[in-house]
Amino acid sequence: METLDRKMTRGDMLKLSVLGGAALMLPLERRARTQLAVADRIPESRLPKPFQVPFAVPPVLRPVRKGGKTDYYQITMRANKVPILPGFPKTEIWGYNGITPGPTIKVMQGREAVVRQINRLPRRHPSLGYESWTSVHLHGSASLPQYDGYAEDVTYPGEFKDYRYPNNQNARTLWYHDHGVHHTAENAYMGLAAQYHLHDEQELSLPIPHGKYDVPLTIKDAIFGTDGQLIFDDGSSRGGHDSLMGDVVLANGAPWPVMKVERRKYRFRILNASISRGYDLALSSGEPLSIIGHDGGLAPAPVDVDHFRIGMAERYEVVIDFSKYRVGQSVELRNLGLENTIDFAATDKVMRFDVVSEARDKTNNAVPEVLNPGNYPRNPMRLKESQMAGVHRLELGRTNGMWTINDGIWDPKRVDERCELDEIEVWEIENKSGGWFHPLHIHLIDFRILSRNGRAPFPWEQGPKDVAYVGEGETVRVLGQFGPNKGKYMVHCHNLVHEDHDMMMQFEVGTGGPDPVTSAPPKPISRMRPL
16 A cells, blocks of 8 residues: 553442542552552553554444334443454453443434443452442433433442433434443443444435444553553552553554545544543644534534544544545554643554545535534524523642542532523633643533633534533633533543542532432342343
């Protein structure tokens, strides 16, 4: 090609939560990590060279049953050993159905989904030793509190929980990932992450790429030991819990893979599933990328950019036109690098596209000028600042080694912000932590970014969002409508090391909402009946 040791019961857990889970649990975590003996990290000189393995797309999960307006799915969280790095032993991962990324779920607007999540993980993490409780968050869904993956709503090994998702929002790229209190980073790093695509008639009617030309692309970085196993290094060995920066970039679980493409347009649903790394993505050819979608769905109109920044948990739907290249040419998806990240020899590369044939199908091969007319409830792009009921100010910082919001750490018994149902509000987020960026995720809602340091948002941010990249020293203002559900929801940094230590708070919408922990608790597998 031409290349242009204590078992903690649920009762213990809830008692700790009453007193403030973070303050009591973290010392146990720190002791465990100081006793940790990890495999030697693979020297960069011994890592596989980029572009040696094929790109693959995760399987689509099929319902086990359909009934009325509900589709029923079943997933088992389990450990598995899979080949990742060529020339090294298989790597133990924790995956939904034993793969990572997990299977993609595709649903239609208006059809509820019940997803049974069964925790058959090992009782304890293989190297860190903690008990492997989980909580599954469908990121981007306006789920009821008891199905939102609330951090304290944990499922232990040997238990299951049925999550109900309304799927009544507009088409969008969501993802499901672990959210278990104080172990979100470790569990997600082990592989508990996958995409979830919500379609609607309006989106499917557009002549944008569909079917096999609509490609999920999940990016993350990782550190491997000479034994082929994942090394979790969040900075605790350096005196603090700050970040995890890998020297291997994985695309759909493969290191720097190669994708064979036709000479036509492809739509990529790009998810940054890294623990701490942001990316600045561009094509090696310098050709533009068309941004057509964001966290909360399709953009009002496409925006062509020569690069775009994507923080952890952000999703962008991007169209790349490979008709601009000849058969036999290659183009790379590059990472230009960002402030507050650590670069390694090959973290400037993500994957390569090899153009191998003419287009076999030229239908749905366009990007129309209007993508999303926005005729749906709570569309943040139609909200005006003049409609707001008030302003909430969030200051992101660091105190005594803990990551904080408004000088507070996670306390499940404390409500930090209150909103009335369907109230329109501005949230002003200021990063005063020094030397870090924070992708801040507000559960339940979509929002519009109003400004960044008093200026307009970046071109690629002009669509519905649920994560705001807040750079070092930045102040970002967002506007959203708080609904459609009452109850308690979380706000946290999606640098998952920061979330776990302990940059997370909660807000409550209205009063009288269901309790996120007790309303639909997990059950023992021994009581499980077919869906």
